[in-house]
Amino acid sequence: MLDEAFQILNALPHPVIVVDADGRFRFANSDAEQFFSAGSAYLARKRLKDFVPGDSPFFSLVDQARLQQARFSEYRVDVSSPRLGGERLVDLYVSSMPEAPDLVVVMIQQRSIAEKMDRQLTHRSAARTVTGLAAMLAHEIRNPLSGIKGAAQLLATSASDEDRALTRLIQEEADRIVKLVDRMEVFSDQRPIERSAVNIHSVLEHVKTLGKNGFAREVRILELYDPSLPPVLANRDQLVQVFLNLLKNAAEAVKGREDGEIRLTTAFRPGVRLSVPGTKDRVTLPLEFAVEDNGEGVPEDIREHIFDPFVTTKPSGSGLGLALVAKIVGDHGGVIECESQPGHTVFRILMPAWRELSEPDAPSTAADEQG
Numbered sequence: 296m297l298d299e300a301f302q303i304l305n306a307l308p309h310p311v312i313v314v315d316a317d318g319r320f321r322f323a324n325s326d327a328e329q330f331f332s333a334g335s336a337y338l339a340r341k342r343l344k345d346f347v348p349g350d351s352p353f354f355s356l357v358d359q360a361r362l363q364q365a366r367f368s369e370y371r372v373d374v375s376s377p378r379l380g381g382e383r384l385v386d387l388y389v390s391s392m393p394e395a396p397d398l399v400v401v402m403i404q405q406r407s408i409a410e411k412m413d414r415q416l417t418h419r420s421a422a423r424t425v426t427g428l429a430a431m432l433a434h435e436i437r438n439p440l441s442g443i444k445g446a447a448q449l450l451a452t453s454a455s456d457e458d459r460a461l462t463r464l465i466q467e468e469a470d471r472i473v474k475l476v477d478r479m480e481v482f483s484d485q486r487p488i489e490r491s492a493v494n495i496h497s498v499l500e501h502v503k504t505l506g507k508n509g510f511a512r513e514v515r516i517l518e519l520y521d522p523s524l525p526p527v528l529a530n531r532d533q534l535v536q537v538f539l540n541l542l543k544n545a546a547e548a549v550k551g552r553e554d555g556e557i558r559l560t561t562a563f564r565p566g567v568r569l570s571v572p573g574t575k576d577r578v579t580l581p582l583e584f585a586v587e588d589n590g591e592g593v594p595e596d597i598r599e600h601i602f603d604p605f606v607t608t609k610p611s612g613s614g615l616g617l618a619l620v621a622k623i624v625g626d627h628g629g630v631i632e633c634e635s636q637p638g639h640t641v642f643r644i645l646m647p648a649w650r651e652l653s654e655p656d657a658p659s660t661a662a663d664e665q666g
């Protein structure tokens with residue numbers, strides 16, 4: 296009877312485990328093996344406490360289900376640990392097994408991908424807000440600034456040396472504001488993106504070369520690439536802009552650290568799909584690119600808003616760099632996410648792979664229709 300139940304559990308599309316009264320693993324499906332990064336034979340020799348922190352509500356939920364012979368669920372449970380790696384928030388669905396009272400079955404639903412999609416939609420909404428603001432600023436600010444700069448230039452011709460310094464200051468500040476408006480105007484560019492098959496490793500090598508000859512001259516940069524990765528469907532110049540921005544931020548984060556290090560990684564992540572609101576399309580995002588650093592990390596109070604316009608930790612920053620990165624990735628039908636804690640920050644990008652658009656009757660995807 297139990298074998299039949301385990302066969303059913305093995306078919307579920309989420310990590311599922313069965314633990315006994317001692318907390319030992321009695322069963323783990325293939326998704327659970329991936330979640331715990333261990334095979335079922337290895338898990339059978341271990342206990343839940345070997346993977347999950349002892350103070351986690353995970354244990355009380357399992358005990359409650361066993362004692363009351365009932366079902367319980369809890370959302371946003373933190374199971375972060377060195378063994379599981381990084382920040383892990385999950386939803387837990389726990390139930391006793393009537394045919395075996397000492398056993399408890401646990402289904403784990405990972406929140407990372409779902410929340411990543413929700414936050415990405417928020418990032419795109421913020422970018423649209425900046426789009427309208429940029430168009431308004433370009434129209435309402437650039438013309439008056441041109442007049443102010445022209446007046447300052449006229450005043451400078453008859454001003455004293457002391458006053459001429461002031462007119463020079465006026466001109467410089469006017470130019471600075473114009474540059475800021477120009478940067479924001481990028482958000483209002485709604486032209487279709489010209490995309491093709493792009494070798495992401497060529498892009499990253501180009502960006503690394505730029506960094507090593509400039510802002511990242513003293514920083515160690517490691518490359519962890521999957522050489523079998525297919526091309527990405529993207530605009531090469533815009534990808535260069537994205538990774539140049541991320542690499543520059545990482546270099547600034549590790550500046551002054553003797554052990555400062557940046558990692559550029561690429562990997563294939565099948566099974567990640569994104570539903571596009573308002574359509575029946577689902578975009579497959581199997582390509583993962585990441586920029587990691589071991590700097591101080593993003594302050595917790597702005598971590599959830601790091602891609603919003605005008606959010607920055609830099610005293611002289613405009614807060615538009617990461618907003619533009621989020622817009623470019625979103626326009627390509629991709630997803631970007633930041634995970635950060637002291638000593639480790641990673642910006643992870645998921646994007647669609649290139650395919651033959653000229654194939655007859657090739658099904659369209661949302662990635663092809665966006666931009």
